[in-house]
Structures are given as structure tokens and as C-alpha cells.
Amino acid sequence: MLSKKSKYALKAMMVLAKEYGQGPVLISDLAQREDIPRKFLELILLELKNQGLLQSKKGKGGGYFLGRDPQLISVGHIVRVLDGPIAPLPCVSKMAYMRCRECRDERTCAIRFVMKEVRDATAKIMDSTSLADMLRQVETVVNGKEPLSFAI
Amino acid sequence: MLSKKSKYALKAMMVLAKEYGQGPVLISDLAQREDIPRKFLELILLELKNQGLLQSKKGKGGGYFLGRDPQLISVGHIVRVLDGPIAPLPCVSKMAYMRCRECRDERTCAIRFVMKEVRDATAKIMDSTSLADMLRQVETVVNGKEPLSFAI
DNA sequence: AAAGATCGGGACTGACTCAGTCAAGAGCCT
DNA sequence: AGGCTCTTGACTGAGTCAGTCCCGATCTTT
Structure with missing residues (x-):
């Protein structure tokens, strides 16, 4: 489940992406x-700043802005x-692997196998989608070039 | 993140699947x-019993057993x-849809679009994998018929 | 140098969830 | 009847989530 933190972060980053360079x-x-x-x-x-995704400027005329091009920042x-x-x-996990304490044999753990598939699928989607991709997505839908296949 | 509850549940269900019919x-x-x-x-x-995945029997010689064939019980x-x-x-969510309170327009929400992809990918994996599939998976690996491609 | 605008950092909170434990009860079999 | 099982409800301690509050630290402009 995505936390509110992440959701807010994505929203804010989208705005900053739209405003990038300004x-x-x-x-x-x-x-x-x-x-x-x-x-x-x-x-x-x-x-986000501490992880290098954002930069900030203090004082009048300050604020936050993207640390690099929206194409180079992924949802993941x-x-x-x-x-x-x-x-x-x-x-x-690839980034934070930790053995299960009670796992007798990782190679034959079927749960692990399924969850690895889930992880890979999720990571593939999130890591291959950039802020720029999302902006483009919004544009296309707004301009009515999309069949809105997933609308409820 | 999978809770311990789910992990324990999957483990227990795997045992019950192996013991199915006995x-x-x-x-x-x-x-x-x-x-x-x-x-x-x-x-x-x-x-799990209350949701119909398990049945139980009290008294001596009692215990828990699968409510139906392992092929018909999915990880999802x-x-x-x-x-x-x-x-x-x-x-x-398909099963528990709820609108985002602050969402101006769901059709143009890029975050929603990405997360929908994630949901669909995850659900596809979890819903198409049954306990029987997992048992078979373990067997194949144990018998050395698998290249162990995902072992670390 | 001072004023005002901005981000920065620490401590704090209330509600909630996670991962259990404990005690007592209810149903079944011999 | 008596023991073996599952069943139910109350309880708990630690940790996380989603914030809030207050006081700084810096920067720009005048």
C-alpha cells in the first residue's frame, strides 16, 4: 500500500516537473x-532533497525545484x-535484501518465488515510468487522444 | 508489504495443500x-475458515483442512x-474501490494510472498462482529440473 | 545592517496497526 | 464423563502513520 507520504511526494513532484526550468x-x-x-x-x-531528487533555495524568491530533468526521475x-x-x-528485495530468519531453504521457497515475480513486475513498471512520462500521459488524456480505457 | 499474517497463512496453507485428502x-x-x-x-x-478457504473439525482427531482442491485456491x-x-x-482497487477525497479528476490522474498498472500486474500474478502451482514449483526445484535462475 | 521571506530541524502527539498473549468456553469423540 | 480440539473475547506492548508546533538558520532586498 502506497503511503500518503509517497502519494503527496508524487503529486508535488509532478507540479515541479511541470514547472521545471522556471x-x-x-x-x-x-x-x-x-x-x-x-x-x-x-x-x-x-x-527528497536529501536523496538528491530536489534542490532548494532559501530567502525571497526561493523554494524547491527538481534536481534534474523530469525524464531522469522515476516513480520508483x-x-x-x-x-x-x-x-x-x-x-x-534487490535494494534491501534480508534473509527470512525462519527460512529453511530459500531456493525451494515457493512464497519467495511468487513474491519475487510481484516485485519484479512492480519495479519494472515504477522504474520505467518517469515524471516526464506521467506529464505526457496527462496531456494525452486531456487532449482526448486516449480511449480512457481504464476509467471506471 | 506482505504482513506476517499473510506469510504465515501461505505457509500453513502450503502444508495443508500437501496433506490434502489425508x-x-x-x-x-x-x-x-x-x-x-x-x-x-x-x-x-x-x-481463513470464516472466508471459506478452510474447514475444521473439533475434538480428538480434529484439526484444519482445505475447504477445496489446492488447484482452486489462489495466493491472491x-x-x-x-x-x-x-x-x-x-x-x-477492484474489490474495495474508494475515490480519493482530494482527487479533482480521476481520468487525468497520472499517479492513479501508474498504480493501476501495478495493481493489475500484481493481481494477475497472485490470482493465477494456486497452492497446487506452488507445490509443483517446489517439486521441480527439489528435483533439480530447474535452472534456479532466481537464486541469489 | 536590518527586515522579511524562506527553508530546516527537533520534539511531540493521537490514532491506529502489527504481532502477538491469556483465559475461558464450546463442540466432539471414546 | 473426560480429554482433546477448535473458538471467542479481551488485552497488550511496540511501532508506524500522519501530522502539528515552535524555534532556528539562511538568503535576498533595501
């Missing part, structure tokens, strides 16, 4: 535009910064 | 064989009983 954006602006509790958002942006990276590993079990 | 298995046996806290396991098996079903919906966001 100077810093205020925390307050982001908070207001996306309806995110301001102080909580500060926390989130800070973490953002989610991992806020929520930690994507894998449903530590024993199938 | 009478009930004691909670204590399951707990001991898979190294699961006994009282906690009781809770888990009860939930088990996980959903213990952990709830698989979807990373309620707004992309």
Missing part, C-alpha cells in the same frame, strides 16, 4: 495547489525514498 | 512445522483475506 516553487504553493498539509509536505520535500525512485523498498518481502 | 492437521503441528506462534496461527486459520485469495485489497491505492 525557477523555484514555494512549499506553500505546492501545499495549496495539491491540498497537502503544509508542514507535512516540508518533511517530504526535505527527504520517489516511492523508494519515502516508503523504502518496493519488494513485498525483504528476501526478494 | 484428514485434518492440528494447529500445533502446523505451528511447529512452520515455526509460527501457535496462538497467532489460530487467529489466522480462523479468518489468501492474501486478500488476511491483508485486504492488493491495490496500492484504494482508487485503483
Whole structure:
């Protein structure tokens, strides 16, 4: 389950991606535009900055802005910064592998095998989708070029 | 992230699948064989029974056993009983859909689109893998017919 | 140098969930 | 009747989630 932290982070990053190259954006602006509790958002942006995804500038005319091109920032990276590993079990995580204490034999653990498939599928989707991809996605739908296949 | 509940449930169900058709298995046996806290396991098996995946028999010679053929019980079903919906966001869940309170327009929400892909991929894997499949998987690996491609 | 705008950091909180434990009860078999 | 099972309900301690509050630290502009 995606935490609110990650969801807020993705929303804020989307705004910053749209505004990329046009100077810093205020925390307050982001908070207001996306309806995110301001102080909580500060926390989130800070973490993203500490992991190098964002940069900030203090004082008047300051704010936050993307550390690099929206094409080079993936959903997977953002989610991992806020929520930690994507894998449903530590024993199938690539970034934070940890053996199951009670596992007799990892090679023959069927649960592990299924969860590894899940991890790989999830990671593939999240790591291959960039902020730029998402912006493009929104554009296409807005312009009515998409059949809206997944709308409920 | 898969909870311990789900993990324990899958382990216990695997044992019961292997023992399918050979009478009930004691909670204590399951707990001991898979190294699961006994009282906690009781809770888990009860939930699985209430959802119809298991049946039980009281008194001497009693215990738990699968409610139907291992081929007809999927990993997805088990996980959903213990952990709830698989979807990373309620707004992309098929079983427990819930609108995002602050979402202006679901059709143009890129986050939702990505998470829907994740949900679908995960559900596809989990729902198409049965207990019988997992047992077969273990067999094949044990007999050395598998290249162990995913071993670390 | 001072004012005002901005991000930064720490401590704190209330509600909730996770991972159990404990005690007593209810049904079944011999 | 008596013992073997599952069943139920209450309880708990630790940890996480989703914030809030207050006080700094820096930067820009005047």
C-alpha cells in the first residue's frame, strides 16, 4: 500500500516537473495547489532533497525545484525514498535484501518465488515510468487522444 | 508489504495443500512445522475458515483442512483475506474501490494510472498462482529440473 | 545592517496497526 | 464423563502513520 507520504511526494513532484526550468516553487504553493498539509509536505520535500531528487533555495524568491530533468526521475525512485523498498518481502528485495530468519531453504521457497515475480513486475513498471512520462500521459488524456480505457 | 499474517497463512496453507485428502492437521503441528506462534496461527486459520478457504473439525482427531482442491485456491485469495485489497491505492482497487477525497479528476490522474498498472500486474500474478502451482514449483526445484535462475 | 521571506530541524502527539498473549468456553469423540 | 480440539473475547506492548508546533538558520532586498 502506497503511503500518503509517497502519494503527496508524487503529486508535488509532478507540479515541479511541470514547472521545471522556471525557477523555484514555494512549499506553500505546492501545499495549496495539491491540498497537502503544509508542514507535512516540508518533511517530504526535505527527504527528497536529501536523496538528491530536489534542490532548494532559501530567502525571497526561493523554494524547491527538481534536481534534474523530469525524464531522469522515476516513480520508483520517489516511492523508494519515502516508503523504502518496493519488494513485498525483504528476501526478494534487490535494494534491501534480508534473509527470512525462519527460512529453511530459500531456493525451494515457493512464497519467495511468487513474491519475487510481484516485485519484479512492480519495479519494472515504477522504474520505467518517469515524471516526464506521467506529464505526457496527462496531456494525452486531456487532449482526448486516449480511449480512457481504464476509467471506471 | 506482505504482513506476517499473510506469510504465515501461505505457509500453513502450503502444508495443508500437501496433506490434502489425508484428514485434518492440528494447529500445533502446523505451528511447529512452520515455526509460527501457535496462538497467532489460530487467529489466522480462523479468518481463513470464516472466508471459506478452510474447514475444521473439533475434538480428538480434529484439526484444519482445505475447504477445496489446492488447484482452486489462489495466493491472491489468501492474501486478500488476511491483508485486504492488493491495490496500492484504494482508487485503483477492484474489490474495495474508494475515490480519493482530494482527487479533482480521476481520468487525468497520472499517479492513479501508474498504480493501476501495478495493481493489475500484481493481481494477475497472485490470482493465477494456486497452492497446487506452488507445490509443483517446489517439486521441480527439489528435483533439480530447474535452472534456479532466481537464486541469489 | 536590518527586515522579511524562506527553508530546516527537533520534539511531540493521537490514532491506529502489527504481532502477538491469556483465559475461558464450546463442540466432539471414546 | 473426560480429554482433546477448535473458538471467542479481551488485552497488550511496540511501532508506524500522519501530522502539528515552535524555534532556528539562511538568503535576498533595501
